[in-house]
Amino acid sequence: LSRRAATLVVSWALLAACSTGGAPVVAAPQPSLSVGAKTVPSAGVGTVAEALRLAGVEIPTGRVLSVRTHRALGPDTRPGRVLVDGQPTLPAAPIAPGAVITVERGGDETEPLETVTVPVPANKGIASLRVGSHPGTIRVTRGAISHELLSSAPVKAAFDGTLISSRPIALTFDDGPSPKYTGQILDVLARAHVHATFCIIARQAAQYPALVRRIVVEGHKLCNHTFDHDEHLARKSPAQIRAALIKAQEVISEASGGVAPTFFRAPGGNWSPQLEQIARSLHLTPLKWNVDPDDWKRPGVARIQSRVVATSHPGSIVLLHDGGGNRDQTVVATRYFLAKFQSLKYSFWVPRT
Numbered sequence: 573l574s575r576r577a578a579t580l581v582v583s584w585a586l587l588a589a590c591s592t593g594g595a596p597v598v599a600a601p602q603p604s605l606s607v608g609a610k611t612v613p614s615a616g617v618g619t620v621a622e623a624l625r626l627a628g629v630e631i632p633t634g635r636v637l638s639v640r641t642h643r644a645l646g647p648d649t650r651p652g653r654v655l656v657d658g659q660p661t662l663p664a665a666p667i668a669p670g671a672v673i674t675v676e677r678g679g680d681e682t683e684p685l686e687t688v689t690v691p692v693p694a695n696k697g698i699a700s701l702r703v704g705s706h707p708g709t710i711r712v713t714r715g716a717i718s719h720e721l722l723s724s725a726p727v728k729a730a731f732d733g734t735l736i737s738s739r740p741i742a743l744t745f746d747d748g749p750s751p752k753y754t755g756q757i758l759d760v761l762a763r764a765h766v767h768a769t770f771c772i773i774a775r776q777a778a779q780y781p782a783l784v785r786r787i788v789v790e791g792h793k794l795c796n797h798t799f800d801h802d803e804h805l806a807r808k809s810p811a812q813i814r815a816a817l818i819k820a821q822e823v824i825s826e827a828s829g830g831v832a833p834t835f836f837r838a839p840g841g842n843w844s845p846q847l848e849q850i851a852r853s854l855h856l857t858p859l860k861w862n863v864d865p866d867d868w869k870r871p872g873v874a875r876i877q878s879r880v881v882a883t884s885h886p887g888s889i890v891l892l893h894d895g896g897g898n899r900d901q902t903v904v905a906t907r908y909f910l911a912k913f914q915s916l917k918y919s920f921w922v923p924r925t
């Protein structure tokens with residue numbers, strides 16, 4: 573679909589009178605300007621621009637395209653061309669009777685490039701069990717308007733900080749509160765004097781506020797896990813994402829008796845840079861994980877326990893589930909691996925916001 577092909581022909585027609593020798597002079601027809609079916613008189617028209625204005629014809633502009641995906645950016649700004657008898661001409665040029673004026677759409681052009689140094693967040697921008705981290709920098713070449721990335725080269729490496737203690741680990745429990753399992757998990761944690769983070773589904777928080785208050789009172793942290801476990805949140809508009817996070821935040825805060833979650837975890841781990849950025853703008857730290865025993869698939873207590881122990885290392889954030897289905901195996905496995913971690917001198921922390 574080439575809008576460029578669309579041309580308008582403005583023909584300047586003049587049936588010039590010819591007078592030869594002593595022959596009688598024939599009255600000449602009025603010089604006229606024809607635009608398609610339209611004919612306008614050309615009397616008093618001195619320049620190309622005046623002819624176009626009289627015909628109501630504009631010189632169409634072209635598009636600026638992004639450097640990588642070639643999408644059109646902003647209003648069309650590339651000037652088009654005007655040709656007289658096929659020759660590019662300035663609009664201010666004088667027009668001679670009989671000439672043919674053509675306008676051509678401005679050519680599409682790729683946006684300019686810029687090379688800039690941008691920060692790179694430490695810990696990939698996620699909550700962690702580290703202190704003293706600092707961001708790095710990276711030099712990128714990108715579209716000056718779209719910021720679409722063409723190439724990048726590290727300048728200064730980010731420093732992910734040092735571990736918060738010698739062998740820290742964090743447990744996170746998702747998809748609760750559950751009337752059947754959250755209390756059991758809280759009992760297991762309390763007996764071991766371990767604090768964890770609970771990623772709460774707001775709809776359930778409204779149903780079981782006493783459990784949310786117990787989580788808070790017993791020293792655990794709250795994480796916003798959306799109102800109804802929306803796994804497609806990242807695909808929604810910024811306004812929808814923002815409204816969804818705020819709604820869940822309000823419902824959970826009310827259930828907890830006024831304690832607001834400080835973390836956000838995307839259901840299904842379906843993150844996007846935009847989702848993370850909006851969470852941060854609401855003072856919610858994105859809470860990811862790097863140990864996932866798939867406990868919700870109920871692979872057996874022994875398997876959950878051995879997966880957690882085998883794949884954890886100092887600094888790990890472990891994903892577990894106290895809600896969303898039968899969590900008998902998670903309750904028992906947690907009891908076992910807590911004892912194992914304590915014998916391995918791990919200490920339990922809540923990630924830093």
Ligand SMILES: [Zn+2]
Binds near residue numbers: 797
């Ligand atoms: Zn979940």
